Amino acid sequence: MAIVVDDHLLLDLLTDDPDEWLRAETDHSAVYTTAAWYYRLANASHRGSGGGALSRKLALRPEGFQRERIDNLSNRIGFVGPRLLVPVMASLPTRRRPNVLAAEALAVALVTGSSLVVSTDGALLREGARDLDIDYRVLAS
């Protein structure tokens, strides 16, 4: 059993604050995410106007906390590298052409035999998962 989670659910896991279903699932399922979702989360952590940037909030903390960053992800979160993934992404026979984010998520799910678990329903990913017979679940984050 394995799941691929999006950036919101990854953040829920990093804060030890997943919903009941996700907490139970991660007890027995390997957890993967994608480079695109990880990039969105890491990039967002460096953005934000005013006092909104996470990096600025952490910078106000003692030095030890600053080294604990989203950018340094736990080995419990799996990744599959682009050298292996891109040929799969390029071969996806979906009815609608997926963007990079959707293609990578579908490819990771196929290669790892995972379910896709997301916080936001999107037609590209939902329809691509249906086309490829990948289990697709939407959780409120």
Add this chain to the structure above:
Amino acid sequence: MANRLRMSPELSEAVERARKGAREAGELLDPPTEPFRSHLSPEVQAVLREWRDSGDFDRALAEVIADDPDLATE
């Protein structure tokens, strides 16, 4: 099933090649033997929760996506 597309031979081959490569590279995870726990300290987790719950994460994410449609969910 009628509403699903068949995996093409090209895709099946790419998936198998990727799976083999990922296994050899140690990128395929074994099922966990213990519950998932964040590697971050409680203090940093609290900062992250505040960032998420305040809406700052969603606002920053909207900026990221606006800059690059290939990172959009839709």
